[in-house]
Amino acid sequence: MSTKRRTKDNRRYPKRPILGVGAVVFRRGRVLLVERGREPFKGYWSLPGGVLEVGETLERGVAREVKEETGLEVTPVALVEIYERLILDQGGRPEYHYVLIDFLCRAGAGKLAPASDVLRAEWVRLMDLADYRLTEGALEAIFKASRLREEMRKK
Numbered sequence: 001m002s003t004k005r006r007t008k009d010n011r012r013y014p015k016r017p018i019l020g021v022g023a024v025v026f027r028r029g030r031v032l033l034v035e036r037g038r039e040p041f042k043g044y045w046s047l048p049g050g051v052l053e054v055g056e057t058l059e060r061g062v063a064r065e066v067k068e069e070t071g072l073e074v075t076p077v078a079l080v081e082i083y084e085r086l087i088l089d090q091g092g093r094p095e096y097h098y099v100l101i102d103f104l105c106r107a108g109a110g111k112l113a114p115a116s117d118v119l120r121a122e123w124v125r126l127m128d129l130a131d132y133r134l135t136e137g138a139l140e141a142i143f144k145a146s147r148l149r150e151e152m153r154k155k
Contacts, residue, residue, distance in 0.1 A: 014097055021062040022049030022102040024145035025074055030123035031142050032107070033132065034069055037119045040087055040096050046135040047102060047142075048121070062103050068116040073108035078152065080104050080145045083137050104145045
C-alpha cells in the first residue's frame, strides 16, 4: 500500500468513473439550482448533488449532498435519469469522468443557505432558466423531472 497521501480532490484524471447523485427539487413553480464553486464547471449553475460515499445508498447520498450544499432536507421520490459526463483534456485523456444519477426529490425542512462547494443556491422560475449558464444536461433533467412529476400527480 502506498504511503502517498491523497489530496481531498482526486477527481481529475480518475482511475475509474466517479458515481455522482443529483436532485431535481421543485417548489411553487421553481426549481432549486446551485452555482458551482469548484471545477469542473466552476461558475455554472447545476442541480445540487455530489459524489456518493462508500456504503451510502443512492437515496441517502442525494439527501446528504442537497443538505450539505443548500441547507435543505429532501426526500427522493423517483429516478429521473442516468447521465454520463466525460470531459477530455487537450490531449484526449479523460480529465473528468462521472456517471450521474438524478432523482426527483420532494423538498422538506430547512432554510435555503448555500454551503459546501457552492457559491449560491436559488429557487429559479422555469421561465427564467435561459438566463442561467447551466451545466450540460441540467435543462433536460429539469424538464424530464417536471414531466415525471406531472405524470405522478395524475395517478
